[in-house]
Amino acid sequence: MKKLISLLLMVALLISTAGIVSAEGKTVVYWTMWESTEPQGKVLKQAAEAYEASSGNKVDLQFKGRTGMREGLQPALDAGTTIDVFDEDLDRVNNTWRAYTRDLEELAAAANYEETSNAGLMAAAREAAGGTLKSIPYQPFVFAFFYNAAIFEECGIAEVPATWDELLAACELIKAKGYVPITSDDAYIITNFGYHLARLIGEEGVRRVVDNGEWAEEPAVLTAAKAYEDLAKKGYLSPTIGSAVWPSNQNGELAFGEAAIYLNGSWLPNEVKDMTGPDFRWGCFSYPSVENGINGVEASNFGAQVLAINKDSAVAQETFDLIQVITKGEFDALLSKESIGIPADSSNTEWPPMLSAVKNVMDSLATRFSWAAGIENNVNMTPYIKQAFQQLCGGQITAVQFVETLETASK
Amino acid sequence: MKQNKTMVVAFLAPAVIFFCLIFIYPIIRTIAMSLFSVENVTSPIRDWTFTGVKNYITLAQTSLFWQSMWNIFRIWAAGGIVVMALALLFAVILNSGIRFKRFFRAVMYAPNIVSAVALATMWLQYVFANRWGMLTNFFSWVGLEELAATQWTASGNKFWAMTFAYCFGMVGYHMLIFSSGIEKIPQEYYEASAIDGAGRVAQFRRITFPMLKGVIKTNITMWTITSVGFFIWSQLFSTVTTDLDTITPMVYMYLQVFSAGNAVTAREAGLGAAVGVTLGLCVVLVFVVTNLLIHNDELEY
Known part of the structure; x- marks a missing residue:
């Protein structure tokens, strides 16, 4: 009798778990270099929540900090940890971790991503990755x-x-x-x-x-x-x-x-x-x-932090959609405002007043x-x-x- | 009682397995890695290239590594003498029957419960700061303008500023170990010696110090281990880019294994492993020499 009850409970647990998965959609695991207390971390959290609300998918946003990424990302990837997207400096991602990143040319083209991106930064990202697009810049500097x-x-x-x-x-x-x-x-x-x-x-x-x-x-x-x-x-x-x-x-x-x-x-x-x-x-x-x-x-x-998708990610399209939420429109503008940073979306023409003098330099x-x-x-x-x-x-x-x-x- | 070998194995196995996985395997892997050219700590073994002792030769030929070893030796030797002397002095004073013993002991131990980041920030931004630092204000107040103008974190001074700040926090920890050793010494010895006319100094020389040999050995070993792991203070006294005053072998190893601060530089985990093995050998050497020099098995109490 006990065995039967145990079996029934296990089946019920599996059914309920499957129900949760299907109800919540897919999960995108995002490792970020920011801390949750930084302006960037706060905006990323809001962007992730907005993406969750609009897509029905879930974002597992993990704040790792600079050293956490430098020390822990590659071992975690090597160990097979599920990480769909990660961010760090443009050069580090495209040089040190290039082998772990997915080519984004097709995804970017399909989304017409470059219509409103910073051409110089996209070129820098391609150059750093050996001629192809393997990361999406944001937070330019x-x-x-x-x-x-x-x-x-x-x-x-x-x-x-x-x-x-x-x-x-x-x-x-x-x-x-x-x-x-x-x-x-x-x-x-x-x-x-x-x-x-x-x-x-x-x-x-x-x-x-x-x-x-x-x-x-x-x-x-x-x-x-x-x-x-x-x-x-x-x-x-x-x-x-x-x-x-x-x-x-x-x-x-x-x-x-x-x-x-x-x-x-x-x-x-x-x-x-x-x-x-x-x-x-x-x-x-x-x-x-x-x-x-x-x-x-x-x-x-000049450069940026960049977002790169794990080459082994099973949710690449969903992850790219999340990247677009972060790097385009409302949340790119919010990130710029809250962190007193440069917007990555070229249609966000309003720069924080403290950085107005930087625009001329950046453009030159x-x-x-x-x-x-x-x-x-x-x-x-x-x-x-x-x-x-x-x-x-x-x-x-x-x-x-x-x-x-x-x-x-x-x- | 009849021994049940199966039960012995069953109870011991988890501990042995975890010990092997967590301690033995990393040690063996690190030693092996130090003999190979390996880019990253988690690079698969098929990507390792055997180079023999090349990593050790590279270290021996790198002046920055020698600078880091020189720095850690100075922290260990000069800092160690000061810390041990003060810790022993305070431990003896605390156990000499003074009032508010527990209060003073807690005060001296307090820096150990404060984060090293907070402590280093306090030293850098409050004590050593050129504009409004405590030292600048104090020396100005007493009229020593030349000393007040000293840039405590300039190259040449920064090493000693960092070492002083670090040692300040370590005295309490070692004092506690000494103190526990002193408390174990039977009071009858002191009472008997006092009846014989021995003063405090004589009691220290003839009773306390000889009976603390084991504790001294423990303290030296603990100090060596913590010195070898000197990293956070170095990072805090030279953020982003390390410098000659603050670099230690652990920092050098970090640079090799995880690349430099803002610049994306080449990584060489094999070289980092060689640094780790070298440091491990240093600890073993100090431990062996300490055991040879200090015999604490002559006394039983």
Whole structure:
């Protein structure tokens, strides 16, 4: 009798479970790099709920955070965990995890997806994936000099610097008014050197120097180092630029209106908005061109987070529909508004006021650098470059010593 | 009582199986991986390429790895001496009959129940900050302007700033271990020595210290294990990109296994495994040397 009851209960359980599955439709499992408490995480949750309501499908949205994705995604995929869609940086997804992603050309074409997408970002996604579309960009960003427009106005700087000489002239005016012209923190400081070197010899040249240890052999290294030695000597760099641990200077002297310029990504206004308040007026300009350089303000690092569909996903179409909800129309606009980010949908023409100055820079870019123009490409060298550059900017070593230090470290 | 071998096996099997799966298998896999070129920790074995001891040779030829080893050695040695000395001192004071013993013990242990992230943020944003940091304000207040102007997190200073902040939090933990050791020493020894005229210092030298040999060994081993795993403080004192002052072998291993911060760099899990094996050998070496130098089986009480 007991066995019979057990059997009946089991059958009832199976029937009820099957009923739930059919009633709730399919499930899309989404691993995201955002935390649930971040503006991006909150908007993604709303987008997932909207998709659930309209489709009858379920979204299993899992907030993994940056390190959670970096450390856990690939092992989980290798272990066969059901993950239909995941997001991370454009380069990481398309390089490191490309083998796990599905080709999206057909799905995108069928949905006429590119009618309202950012052509530059779609091209970047294709290029990073080796010529085909394997991810959909959202949350675009651009890396450039961000500045306090009120300080520029007070100093009478009407035009943003487009050349290195113009930047020096602007710094002089800013310094004369008692402000710190340029600041940075340890997390971003070497991007300054990367961009300067890339202006002179391009990203490929930077990678050659960094990977092959051609610090002394490549004369542009000394030229770039002398430019920053000059900035330090003239007092255009923050006195704490050599020691500031992120985010002390971005949250401190920049946000409090004591420093004018900071080389960073377009996420900066969002990161410091609690310190600056809503009335802070942001300006933005691309890293200036330099004398005898091979590229100019049209080249910078721009990119996005991207969404990629697992090649083994059994619900690819449903997942692509979810991606469209996130990256198009209402929720793309909401994501832009809440995270003070750039919209991915080209029909969302209204940018957050804090990023209005970024639009011109974004539109003017024609050449894409990878992160920091390749200066952080060699993990065995990055700490040496960082320390030497901090010392150079802090006035502790000369440009010649900077080159010698890195030449020695690379051998 | 008759032994039921089946029952013994049945009860032991789950523990043995889990022990093998969770401890033995990863150790063997890591040692094996260190002899191969492997891109990712979960890459299937068919994708591994045997390279012999090449990963170890690469490590030996990489100055950044040696820098990380030098940093961890300094944290272990210099930090260890300070932490052990203070922990022992506080443990002795706490067990010397002072009032509010439990309160002071709780205060000293408190940093251990606070997240390392919160502690590091406190040190960076409050103590070491150049603008309004406690040290800057204090030295300005006492008129030592040169010291007040010190950039505590500049290269060269950052290592010691980080080590000091880390050690501050570790004293309470090791003090507790010492304290439990002292509490086990029979009070009669102290009473007898006091009758014989021994003072506090003599009691410490002749009774407490010799009878704490086993606890000292435990503390050194625990300190070595936690030092080898030094990672979070390093990450917090150099967010996104690591630097020469803060890099430790664990951070170096992380860079190799999971790629760098914002830049997408090449991964080499085999090299990371070689770092792990090297660190494991360091712990074993310290354990062996400690056992050779400190004999605690001479005394029974």
